Amino acid sequence: MRDRRASQALGLAGRLLSLYLLLLAFSWPVLASHGPTLTILLPERVSRQGEQFADSGRTSQLIAALAKESGLDIQTAYYPWRRAQKLAERGEGLLWGVVRTPERARVFAFSAPMFNTPVWIIVPEGQRFAYRSIQDLRGKTVSITRGSQYGGEFMAQRDKLFKVEEEAGTLRARLGMLAQGRVDLLLSASTQQTSKDYTQQLNLRWGDIGRWEVLSTPFSVDAIHIAAARGKPISQHLPALSHAIQRLQRRGVIQDIVARHAQHAILPTAPVDVRPGAY
Numbered sequence: 001m002r003d004r005r006a007s008q009a010l011g012l013a014g015r016l017l018s019l020y021l022l023l024l025a026f027s028w029p030v031l032a033s034h035g036p037t038l039t040i041l042l043p044e045r046v047s048r049q050g051e052q053f054a055d056s057g058r059t060s061q062l063i064a065a066l067a068k069e070s071g072l073d074i075q076t077a078y079y080p081w082r083r084a085q086k087l088a089e090r091g092e093g094l095l096w097g098v099v100r101t102p103e104r105a106r107v108f109a110f111s112a113p114m115f116n117t118p119v120w121i122i123v124p125e126g127q128r129f130a131y132r133s134i135q136d137l138r139g140k141t142v143s144i145t146r147g148s149q150y151g152g153e154f155m156a157q158r159d160k161l162f163k164v165e166e167e168a169g170t171l172r173a174r175l176g177m178l179a180q181g182r183v184d185l186l187l188s189a190s191t192q193q194t195s196k197d198y199t200q201q202l203n204l205r206w207g208d209i210g211r212w213e214v215l216s217t218p219f220s221v222d223a224i225h226i227a228a229a230r231g232k233p234i235s236q237h238l239p240a241l242s243h244a245i246q247r248l249q250r251r252g253v254i255q256d257i258v259a260r261h262a263q264h265a266i267l268p269t270a271p272v273d274v275r276p277g278a279y
Helices: 002-033 058-070 081-089 152-157 171-179 195-206 233-250 253-265
Strands: 037-043 073-079 094-099 108-110 115-124 141-145 163-167 185-189 212-214 220-229
Touching (some): 058 073, 058 094, 058 233, 058 253, 081 220, 094 108, 094 233, 108 233, 115 171, 115 195, 115 253, 163 171, 171 185, 171 195, 233 253
Parallel strands (some): 037 073, 037 094, 141 163, 141 185
Antiparallel strands (some): 094 220, 108 220, 115 185, 115 220
């Protein structure tokens, strides 16, 4: 009798153990897939009147593609550029759309490059000049977006070879400064790959405040990255993002998104400025 009870107890224990292992097997994929939510920090785009402009769709589509490909849980948050950079430096988020510079490389680690963006020189129609090097900017006043960086040579020559006006507003506001003669030219990053296409886009969108020309030689062509603070836990996710970027590029996904929005940008739509920190 005692042996029978012991056998029943062992059988019950075995069934309970099997049930526990079965439940654990079903719950494991959920537990394994649950990771931290990563915040991608994006500079907000506002006019001088405080009006905020919506994302054109390119950035949100790229982030959605990266989240799906990498399996990471990603959310976005918009801040003024300098605050976004400070938050990223503290490891409180990933900084989106960053050009690698020696100064930034001391603080940030970078993902694989996502795409290349030309930085174009815009002048009023009829005021085109030959641009071959930064020396051709001598004596001019250059408009840039606040927080933008264009490399060591630009920083070394600013306010020496040429003057710089920094503007936090939209591209329309900066074109207004150009139309009023407050600056001689402005630098603007765009995924438009030819000066002809970008000239067409500018004149379709903002022909009501002036007529524009884009010089045929870009000021620079910059690779765009995601950045994470060195030595912070959030930087451990960069390899997964880099691998996802490279897989998406091999399949042409990133190129298709960038090209599609560059083509749509030629059509007249509501004005949207480029990201101030990206270039």
